[in-house]
Amino acid sequence: MSRREDYEQQTEALLEPIVEELGFELVDVEYVKEGGTWYLRAYIDKPGGIAVDDCEAVSRRFSDILDEKDYIEDSYIFEVSSPGLGRPLKKEKDFKRNLGEEVEIRTYRTIDRQKEFVGILKSYDENTVTITYEDETEQTFDRKEIALIRQALDF
Numbered sequence: 001m002s003r004r005e006d007y008e009q010q011t012e013a014l015l016e017p018i019v020e021e022l023g024f025e026l027v028d029v030e031y032v033k034e035g036g037t038w039y040l041r042a043y044i045d046k047p048g049g050i051a052v053d054d055c056e057a058v059s060r061r062f063s064d065i066l067d068e069k070d071y072i073e074d075s076y077i078f079e080v081s082s083p084g085l086g087r088p089l090k091k092e093k094d095f096k097r098n099l100g101e102e103v104e105i106r107t108y109r110t111i112d113r114q115k116e117f118v119g120i121l122k123s124y125d126e127n128t129v130t131i132t133y134e135d136e137t138e139q140t141f142d143r144k145e146i147a148l149i150r151q152a153l154d155f
Contacts, residue, residue: 007031007072011040014069018061019044024054027083028090031076038076040066043083050082088150095124102152103131107145117141118152 001009012029019026019042027043044050044058059080066078089095089103098121105117119131122138129149130140 003073004031007040010069010071011042014065015042015058015062018065019058022054022057022061024050024058027087027094031072038074039079040072040076041079041081043081043087045083055080055082085153086150088148095121095129098151099123102154104148104150104152105129105131105141105146106148107141108147109145111141111145 008029008031011031012026015029016026024044024046027045029043030039030041032039032041042058042062044054046054059078062080063078066072087094089098101121102118103121105119107115107117109115111117117131117139119133119139121129122132123130127143128140129143129146130138132138
């Protein structure tokens, strides 16, 4: 396990009880470097969406725990955020929540002369994702081929 993954797992384990107690869902945790600065980000959600006050409540409660546990060696910025509309499907619960919904899939390499596919999420397992198109045809993708999968946005 990489150091980044270790930090994300520890953060998730410590943060989950706080987020649940406040009535939110912990969607994801990421530890990333952007422009030379490390960021520890927690994405939270609830029915009806997240407000700035919700992010602040989680941040205040968790900051003391981060200071106390001090398990991250680098200096970093801790942020709490809404996952946003175009959040990627990463975890089992994300796929489950989006079964029967329209999703957008982007692949690493070209498949049938395209890299973007939109269809209804029909099924998934640890190795594959299957979508159904408007004409009722299906296409199955190996997870290794998928660069991004998220709920499709219609504007």
